[in-house]
Amino acid sequence: MRKPRRALRLGRENAAVLMSDVMRVERLVGKVLDPVSLEFVDSFALVFEGRGKVQAYDGQYEQSSEAGGGNYVSSRSYVHFPVGVGPxxxxxxxxxxxxxxxxxxxxxxxxxEAATGKTLATAQRLPVTRVEAVT
Incomplete structure (x- = not known):
């Protein structure tokens, strides 16, 4: 059983080396009153901040659709995190x-989109949908 454990440890270390981005994961916990606008705004709790990466799987999950007289292509993206962070x-x-x-x-x-996992994973690979870009 030592060789599979060693291989898993090395796989996790190698996967983590490629996680060169810093990612913040937050969970919606409710609404709070904004004291300036006097409107209720979303309130988030920090779940994790640390190493990760974004991975797009072009081709394998790519879908081409026609809408409004034009074509568009969507592809599935994933975020990768070290095993053990979260949940x-x-x-x-x-x-x-x-x-x-x-x-x-x-x-x-x-x-x-989902918080799935598997036995003997070298990384957590979670499907996501891009919603906005903040500058």
């Missing part, structure tokens, strides 16, 4: 805080 829930908001290898991703915001 995450469907609907959590994921924001790219810093991205040293691709600064254009800073401010990208995604919603977690």
């Amino acid at each position: 995450f829930e469907q609907g959590d908001r994921v924001t790219v805080v810093s991205a040293g290898d691709d600064p254009s991703r800073v401010g990208d915001v995604f919603l977690l």
Whole structure:
């Protein structure tokens, strides 16, 4: 049993090396009154902030559709986190805080579609939908 455990540890270490972005995961907990606008705004609790990465799977999950006389293509994206962080829930908001290898991703915001897992994972790979970009 030592070799599979060693392989898993090495796999997790290698996956973590590629997580060069800093990601913030927040969970909607309710509404609070904004003292300036006097409107109720969403309130979030911090779930995790640390290493991660965004991964788009072009082609394999790509869908081409026609709408309003034009074509558009959508592809599935995932966020990757180290094993053991979280726990995450469907609907959590994921924001790219810093991205040293691709600064254009800073401010990208995604919603977690599902918080799935598997046995002997080298990383948590969670499906997301991009919702907005914050600059």
